[in-house]
Amino acid sequence: MFDKNIYIRRRRTLLEKMAETAPEGKRGIALFIGNVEAAAQYKNNAYKFRQDSSWLYYFGLDEPRLAAIIDLDNGEETLFADDVEIEDIIWMGPQPSVASKAAEVGIANSASYGTLNILATKALAQGRPIHFLPPTRYYNTMKLAALTGLGNEAVSKVAPMAAEGGRHASEELVKAVISMRLVKEDCEIKQLDDAGALGQEMHTVARNAVKIGILEQEIVGKMEGVTLSKGWGVSFPTILTQHGEILHNHVHDKRIEPGKLLVIDAGAENNMHYASDFTRTLPTGGKFTQKQREIYQIVCDCNELAFKLTKPGVAYRDVHLAAAKLMLDGLRSLDLVRGDLDNMVDAGIAGLFQPHGLGHNIGLDVHDMEDLGEDLVGYDPDQKRSDQLGLGSLRMARKLVPGHFISNEPGIYFIPALIEKWKSEKTDKGFVNYQKLERYYDFGGIRLEDDVLVTEDGARLTGPNRLPIQPDDVEMSMA
Amino acid sequence: MFDKNIYIRRRRTLLEKMAETAPEGKRGIALFIGNVEAAAQYKNNAYKFRQDSSWLYYFGLDEPRLAAIIDLDNGEETLFADDVEIEDIIWMGPQPSVASKAAEVGIANSASYGTLNILATKALAQGRPIHFLPPTRYYNTMKLAALTGLGNEAVSKVAPMAAEGGRHASEELVKAVISMRLVKEDCEIKQLDDAGALGQEMHTVARNAVKIGILEQEIVGKMEGVTLSKGWGVSFPTILTQHGEILHNHVHDKRIEPGKLLVIDAGAENNMHYASDFTRTLPTGGKFTQKQREIYQIVCDCNELAFKLTKPGVAYRDVHLAAAKLMLDGLRSLDLVRGDLDNMVDAGIAGLFQPHGLGHNIGLDVHDMEDLGEDLVGYDPDQKRSDQLGLGSLRMARKLVPGHFISNEPGIYFIPALIEKWKSEKTDKGFVNYQKLERYYDFGGIRLEDDVLVTEDGARLTGPNRLPIQPDDVEMSMA
Numbered sequence: 001m002f003d004k005n006i007y008i009r010r011r012r013t014l015l016e017k018m019a020e021t022a023p024e025g026k027r028g029i030a031l032f033i034g035n036v037e038a039a040a041q042y043k044n045n046a047y048k049f050r051q052d053s054s055w056l057y058y059f060g061l062d063e064p065r066l067a068a069i070i071d072l073d074n075g076e077e078t079l080f081a082d083d084v085e086i087e088d089i090i091w092m093g094p095q096p097s098v099a100s101k102a103a104e105v106g107i108a109n110s111a112s113y114g115t116l117n118i119l120a121t122k123a124l125a126q127g128r129p130i131h132f133l134p135p136t137r138y139y140n141t142m143k144l145a146a147l148t149g150l151g152n153e154a155v156s157k158v159a160p161m162a163a164e165g166g167r168h169a170s171e172e173l174v175k176a177v178i179s180m181r182l183v184k185e186d187c188e189i190k191q192l193d194d195a196g197a198l199g200q201e202m203h204t205v206a207r208n209a210v211k212i213g214i215l216e217q218e219i220v221g222k223m224e225g226v227t228l229s230k231g232w233g234v235s236f237p238t239i240l241t242q243h244g245e246i247l248h249n250h251v252h253d254k255r256i257e258p259g260k261l262l263v264i265d266a267g268a269e270n271n272m273h274y275a276s277d278f279t280r281t282l283p284t285g286g287k288f289t290q291k292q293r294e295i296y297q298i299v300c301d302c303n304e305l306a307f308k309l310t311k312p313g314v315a316y317r318d319v320h321l322a323a324a325k326l327m328l329d330g331l332r333s334l335d336l337v338r339g340d341l342d343n344m345v346d347a348g349i350a351g352l353f354q355p356h357g358l359g360h361n362i363g364l365d366v367h368d369m370e371d372l373g374e375d376l377v378g379y380d381p382d383q384k385r386s387d388q389l390g391l392g393s394l395r396m397a398r399k400l401v402p403g404h405f406i407s408n409e410p411g412i413y414f415i416p417a418l419i420e421k422w423k424s425e426k427t428d429k430g431f432v433n434y435q436k437l438e439r440y441y442d443f444g445g446i447r448l449e450d451d452v453l454v455t456e457d458g459a460r461l462t463g464p465n466r467l468p469i470q471p472d473d474v475e476m477s478m479a
Numbered sequence: 480m481f482d483k484n485i486y487i488r489r490r491r492t493l494l495e496k497m498a499e500t501a502p503e504g505k506r507g508i509a510l511f512i513g514n515v516e517a518a519a520q521y522k523n524n525a526y527k528f529r530q531d532s533s534w535l536y537y538f539g540l541d542e543p544r545l546a547a548i549i550d551l552d553n554g555e556e557t558l559f560a561d562d563v564e565i566e567d568i569i570w571m572g573p574q575p576s577v578a579s580k581a582a583e584v585g586i587a588n589s590a591s592y593g594t595l596n597i598l599a600t601k602a603l604a605q606g607r608p609i610h611f612l613p614p615t616r617y618y619n620t621m622k623l624a625a626l627t628g629l630g631n632e633a634v635s636k637v638a639p640m641a642a643e644g645g646r647h648a649s650e651e652l653v654k655a656v657i658s659m660r661l662v663k664e665d666c667e668i669k670q671l672d673d674a675g676a677l678g679q680e681m682h683t684v685a686r687n688a689v690k691i692g693i694l695e696q697e698i699v700g701k702m703e704g705v706t707l708s709k710g711w712g713v714s715f716p717t718i719l720t721q722h723g724e725i726l727h728n729h730v731h732d733k734r735i736e737p738g739k740l741l742v743i744d745a746g747a748e749n750n751m752h753y754a755s756d757f758t759r760t761l762p763t764g765g766k767f768t769q770k771q772r773e774i775y776q777i778v779c780d781c782n783e784l785a786f787k788l789t790k791p792g793v794a795y796r797d798v799h800l801a802a803a804k805l806m807l808d809g810l811r812s813l814d815l816v817r818g819d820l821d822n823m824v825d826a827g828i829a830g831l832f833q834p835h836g837l838g839h840n841i842g843l844d845v846h847d848m849e850d851l852g853e854d855l856v857g858y859d860p861d862q863k864r865s866d867q868l869g870l871g872s873l874r875m876a877r878k879l880v881p882g883h884f885i886s887n888e889p890g891i892y893f894i895p896a897l898i899e900k901w902k903s904e905k906t907d908k909g910f911v912n913y914q915k916l917e918r919y920y921d922f923g924g925i926r927l928e929d930d931v932l933v934t935e936d937g938a939r940l941t942g943p944n945r946l947p948i949q950p951d952d953v954e955m956s957m958a
Contacts, residue, residue, distance in 0.1 A: 090896070418569055
């Protein structure tokens with residue numbers, strides 16, 4: 001945990017932000033529910049515990065079955081948890097009291113978990129607004145529904161509190177939380193660098209483990225062993241595939257074959273639960289073919305350009321579009337697309353090759369605050385999300401400010417089903433050279449991703465040692 | 480997956496067992512809900528997918544968001560799943576159709592996941608019983624509640640279908656499933672041996688990694704890396720602690736200190752989702768002290784005795800009691816307890832030192848079928864569960880038959896809070912020598928666990944190479 005004053009300060013700031021949303025006496029309460037254990041095989045055999053990220057941000061306590069209420073009118077804070085019985089001590093050892101847990105993060109009041117519903121019922125009876133964040137886990141959905149008397153669907157809906165009598169999650173609270181978590185504090189940047197170092201170590205272990213004939217899973221296990229040894233684990237399920245054109249491929253049952261491109265998209269979550277997220281694409285035999293190198297170099301150039309353009313005052317949406325333009329320029333030089341670059345960018349042609357956004361926010365979540373709503377997190381009020389393939393998937397469009405922490409991850413993929421669909425529906429408006437493109441149906445995909453901190457005067461890569469990215473350096477690192 | 484005929488045969492047997500519970504035309508339907516992804520940080524960032532074990536047993540298909548209905552009156556089987564759209568192909572690659580998935584496991588009919596509620600509603604309208612297993616995850620709870628019109632609590636309650644108009648999970652179905660899963664088939668024993676080999680490899684890696692000064696977590700990560708490389712992962716969160724007296728200690732933030740006992744309780748789940756579960760206790764510096772060795776030898780002797788007694792026709796409850804008696808004999812020789820052995824066993828004195836059961840069933844779950852109810856799984860109809868500490872926690876009491884697969888895990892722990900409680904409440908009835916016992920308050924704990932298959936004429940240990948267990952062998956293996 002951080003020093004308790006950090007949590008006290010954050011909650012005070014949140015209280016101030018929420019004070020702007022309604023006059024005193026009308027603000028109600030903010031209700032936070034931490035995570036409980038998530039069953040893997042059965043209730044008492046749980047996955048490794050992961051606390052809710054917003055809970056971690058404001059309350060720090062990293063254990064299951066906690067809740068808290070902040071009274072937005074008088075600032076009173078209460079932690080809810082269960083004191084342990086002798087039976088618990090046998091199984092879990094001596095535990096601190098609820099009151100001492102509360103004190104650890106500067107909360108004055110504590111009560112048993114079971115009394116949470118009394119306070120919620122009281123607030124409801126008094127007609128006070130109950131602000132809560134949309135739940136991300138099924139338990140929290142059920143718990144919030146039970147506490148507020150709303151249905152499972154209602155508690156997951158985000159709207160301003162005035163709408164529908166406040167019978168939903170609080171847009172005001174969501175926005176206040178986003179405004180704080182989006183800009184990383186110095187203590188957080190240190191953690192993100194730490195997670196970056198661990199993620200880079202995972203990739204280094206992977207690169208050294210690649211060998212023709214072994215199972216993909218063997219490499220994945222080695223990588224995950226590294227982050228489990230020094231951190232919480234992976235920040236998301238590792239993608240390690242010779243079919244990079246399948247974007248979210250979590251199957252690792254193939255043997256490493258010669259001549260393939262191995263996409264490794266993996267990151268670490270450190271013990272403070274900050275994330276990293278890196279992608280490298282390796283030639284399985286250690287050398288790129290000419291055809292692979294041509295596409296690789298385009299993606300590499302897009303990555304370098306994106307980093308160069310990432311700085312305060314620039315909308316990240318424009319970085320995405322600049323990278324798309326450079327990508328189309330490269331593809332045009334290979335005669336895979338034909339036409340005017342700006343017209344192709346406008347027509348969204350890059351989406352055929354990169355059907356995802358250039359990057360996203362990273363923090364306590366690898367897609368930071370995705371549970372709070374992608375548009376509220378990643379778009380300024382004056383920005384509208386595109387409906388084009390690729391650009392429409394961009395999770396971060398905002399004008400950059402120092403403290404934004406994002407991934408830059410351009411990629412080129414040849415997805416036969418998608419190409420065939422565009423061809424038959426003429427989505428490409430004549431820009432695509434399908435005849436040449438057919439020769440790439442068995443190519444796979446390439447993605448190259450770094451994590452970037454926006455600084456006062458530009459940006460810097462995170463983690464101590466950038467993973468080799470230029471094709472010559474990649475080959476040399478595998479020799 | 481196993482050959483599809485295995486799943487066909489199992490479902491046919493289940494159908495026959497369920498036919499005994501009601502006359503034809505009155506049997507209703509059996510409804511099975513597979514698992515969905517479980518969110519770790521947010522909905523789309525999930526823990527590694529783990530399918531429901533009973534689903535795996537009868538339907539084999541190892542992917543999220545599947546359901547099935549077996550018509551118990553006419554034997555008709557239907558698989559419910561969603562066919563993929565072009566968007567899914569971009570992210571997940573080409574996928575087999577629902578119909579071909581159904582065919583893979585010998586199911587004739589398939590329909591979209593969304594139509595599941597139509598069939599459930601139809602059965603409800605016709606007044607047909609809907610048999611289902613108690614859900615283990617919150618999603619399945621919510622889904623079953625929605626499909627049956629029952630509350631979240633009702634669907635988790637197990638009772639005979641005649642009770643309360645069948646508004647609960649089906650005891651008949653639970654019993655039929657238990658009767659099948661409890662006795663392992665040859666194809667399962669092969670998988671259990673495979674999981675055993677992997678679990679033993681985890682422990683060997685751990686033993687070689689123990690070193691004064693390193694963090695416990697470093698060893699845990701290495702162990703988990705091994706099973707992630709070759710299997711699904713861990714069969715339960717690894718226990719690795721220098722405070723073995725805390726039975727379920729999942730915190731690994733301590734440095735390895737000299738002179739301590741390191742309890743490592745860990746197992747693998749292989750890619751077919753069968754579990755192993757081994758415990759060894761290592762002297763951190765490679766050599767036991769005299770005091771440690773004395774207690775260690777008692778636990779080791781109990782382990783050997785339990786294995787020797789494990790055979791068909793013997794109630795495993797009696798194996799627990801025989802091990803308890805031997806343990807008390809050993810403790811008596813150290814003057815920690817005083818009195819007649821049989822009287823001490825009857826008084827449950829062993830529970831002060833081993834407040835858990837001697838063993839449990841292992842299969843697709845490490846505590847096999849714990850979600851279906853411990854008593855229905857582990858107790859014969861004529862056996863009543865004890866309320867003594869220790870014996871009352873015994874998960875497996877049944878008379879053994881060939882094909883039972885269990886863990887033998889005696890342990891001795893010195894838990895100051897528990898000892899003090901017994902002392903002040905005089906629970907020990909004068910058998911305990913508290914004066915001597917005080918010298919063990921900082922001892923920690925020892926547990927030694929192997930996995931055992933009950934065979935036609937006795938039992939055999941599983942996994943290819945038994946982990947060193949005799950104290951001299953342990954010391955030699957660490958030299």
